[in-house]
Amino acid sequence: MPQPKISRFELELMEQLWKLGQCSVREIQEALPDRDRPAYTTVQTMIYRLEEKKAVRRVKKIGNAHVFEAVLSKKSVYRRLIDDFLDLFGGSAQPMMAQLLESGKLSLADFKAAEKTLRDAEKKS
């Protein structure tokens, strides 16, 4: 799997990994929002599964605790997420944009802001 599927909760954990850098299961668990914080072993299990998916890896051991780090970049994970979502709209962005507009989730202001970002990025390259 070059780009394994990352579930919603796995994504939360990856976010912590990206934010904290190298850290232990305990640190990740405690970094999660107070409300609805899952049990330590729940986080542990998910981290193990992310390890099987090659999304994280163990880098060392401090005391008796393993220290993990993200293998996949935030960008690549979100790219996969976007690709999967776009597939629902036939794979291209335009029909999705149309739906976004229709749903009222996107305003002209959002467009302007994004367009500016895009222009700036193109100018730089």
Added chain:
Amino acid sequence: MPQPKISRFELELMEQLWKLGQCSVREIQEALPDRDRPAYTTVQTMIYRLEEKKAVRRVKKIGNAHVFEAVLSKKSVYRRLIDDFLDLFGGSAQPMMAQLLESGKLSLADFKAAEKTLRDAEKKS
């Protein structure tokens, strides 16, 4: 559940329902692409589940076959899909747009087209 979750495959079936209007399980199954067409009973099971979710309903019986129709509108289903996806980006469209841009899935041309659509829609209202 005002807006039940619709899975990928369920969405395919809903698309057929929206396209064909009132139809039987057999018609839906045969309308699916030749490649990887699931067994009749697979489609049947999924339609039953959509029925439990109140996404489709039986309207009548022709011979011994039930005829179904969509209850949920295409728009409302896609709206739910978009909302769920946006949640991954904190609920608002802009961070998602930024990712779309970074991933190269969105071009300036896409923007122009969508912007035009938006303007037309606003003019009309």
Added chain:
DNA sequence: TCCAATATACTACATGAGTAGGTGACGACA
């Protein structure tokens, strides 16, 4: 040196999605 605390590793279980087989009923038709 020995114990209490903590982590690990393993196991379990529910739910939802996707897939499909089996059985019995029913209607067309020869």
Added chain:
DNA sequence: TGTCGTCACCTACTCATGTAGTATATTGGA
């Protein structure tokens, strides 16, 4: 009227995800 094909309905299996308990290992400190 007996046979065939189709359909309804029920059941079952696999895989992913989310959740967590438990038994064992490790380790730092009294």
